[in-house]
Amino acid sequence: QQQVKQSPQSLIVQKGGISIINCAYENTAFDYFPWYQQFPGKGPALLIAIRPDVSEKKEGRFTISFNKSAKQFSLHIMDSQPGDSATYFCAARLNDYKLSFGAGTTVTVRA
Amino acid sequence: NAGVTQTPKFRILKIGQSMTLQCTQDMNHNYMYWYRQDPGMGLKLIYYSVGAGITDKGEVPNGYNVSRSTTEDFPLRLELAAPSQTSVYFCASSYVTVGELFFGEGSRLTVL
Known part of the structure; x- marks a missing residue:
């Protein structure tokens, strides 16, 4: 049972376009929402994270939008580049030790 | 700094065999974790540790x-390997609570 539901499973975007990945959760006890980026053959790496008292966080071309009332959050990749082609995982922290991960979205940026 | 190092990177086991996946980190992190990654399923927590001598079960500890x-x-020990344990295993660490996780490059295990 996935505590964090992520969509779409995969997406293809043209270079320069916007990639949008959505996540939804039910447990209001989650207190921290990171996104991880994973390249083939590598482990995931933290990309950007947000706390539920903030509605938006931007780091370069990556933006998290957070809607606490809807229990949804999303990752926007602006001006997508071929180097952004990777699998992206949203996650939610329940307590000091446990992150619940979404199923992942494979992003392919076509040149 | 090497970060989190996992060995082996690849391994094929026969049903019923046992093995140990090794994980070491050089960042002096207190918290360490083992996850497994299966296609379309994200990462599932197997076991975690908050310090030397202290371990606890995650979501999917059976068989480990x-x-x-x-x-x-x-280290993560697999006893009596089963085909259901075919997966990619990731070790991770964090300095304090599970904020930023630092992952190794993974160990791909196939059980035939």
């Missing part, structure tokens, strides 16, 4: 065991 005798090392 861990130990933490030092801050640096957190």
